Amino acid sequence: xxxxxxxxxxxxxxxxxxxxxxxxxxxxxxxxxxxxxxxxxxxxxxxxxxxxxxxxxxxxxxxxxxxxxxxxxxxxxxxxxxxxxxxxxxxxxxxxxxxxxxxxxxxxxxxxxxxxxxxxxxxxxxxxxxxxxxxxxxxxxxxxxxxxxxxxxxxxxxxxxxxxxxxxxxxxxxxxxxxxxxxxxxxxxxxxxxxx
Amino acid sequence: xxxxxxxxxxxxxxxxxxxxxxxxxxxxxxxxxxxxxxxxxxxxxxxxxxxxxxxxxxxxxxxxxxxxxxxxxxxxxxxxxxxxxxxx
Numbered sequence: 001x002x003x004x005x006x007x008x009x010x011x012x013x014x015x016x017x018x019x020x021x022x023x024x025x026x027x028x029x030x031x032x033x034x035x036x037x038x039x040x041x042x043x044x045x046x047x048x049x050x051x052x053x054x055x056x057x058x059x060x061x062x063x064x065x066x067x068x069x070x071x072x073x074x075x076x077x078x079x080x081x082x083x084x085x086x087x088x089x090x091x092x093x094x095x096x097x098x099x100x101x102x103x104x105x106x107x108x109x110x111x112x113x114x115x116x117x118x119x120x121x122x123x124x125x126x127x128x129x130x131x132x133x134x135x136x137x138x139x140x141x142x143x144x145x146x147x148x149x150x151x152x153x154x155x156x157x158x159x160x161x162x163x164x165x166x167x168x169x170x171x172x173x174x175x176x177x178x179x180x181x182x183x184x185x186x187x188x189x190x191x192x193x194x195x196x
Numbered sequence: 197x198x199x200x201x202x203x204x205x206x207x208x209x210x211x212x213x214x215x216x217x218x219x220x221x222x223x224x225x226x227x228x229x230x231x232x233x234x235x236x237x238x239x240x241x242x243x244x245x246x247x248x249x250x251x252x253x254x255x256x257x258x259x260x261x262x263x264x265x266x267x268x269x270x271x272x273x274x275x276x277x278x279x280x281x282x283x284x
Contacts, residue, residue: 015257016253016256027264034274037274037275038274044279044282048282060222061219064216064218067218068212068215071208071215074250075204172252179251183247190238191239194221194235195235195236195275195279
């Protein structure tokens, strides 16, 4: 009974998950998006009526569904990292794969959304609102693809048993990037699709 | 309810509920100052959960936590400023 009490409580030491380099990369990406978000908001301030009018043509359901997909994809990848820390070798690739599938779902929804818009003859040159809508979401779209490439690499490595409580740096680095993709969409969705 | 002790599970649930609220506000056509502030606040809370519980920066060195949370504050403030200008 006393053994549990004899083990000293783990002192949580301050530790940055993953490699330092990935955090600089993430920060640079986030700053680029910050400029994009601010540009959108200030361009809107000069054309409120136009932005409000064309925002109504966006598919909010698709935007919300995609938010659910990215949040859930992120959650699976956190579970993969947690599995690595407890050396659950089977759960690591499984959760990475589930996260990847959520990303695939996001891309599929987005392709349908773009097809509907492009099919209606909308392009970057239609007006300022659509220029922002297409460029912002497409820039983000490319980041989802890069995130999925990273998840593929993590999955291959995880299946080889590379990650565990001894070393999860690579996994944590890739996971951090994947969460950034989620974080950016969390701002983008209300900003472009809903706020008016 | 044991699963909710895991901060990631808790964050995931809150994120889903918060997203539903934003979606609902869009469905009922919420607009204007209160709607904008509410949606921005929700986005801020969601972003913070991703930073602290998904990126696991809660226990990270203070600098990196501050950099990412600072980004969130910066972006929210700029958007709020732009929308405030648009309401004038």
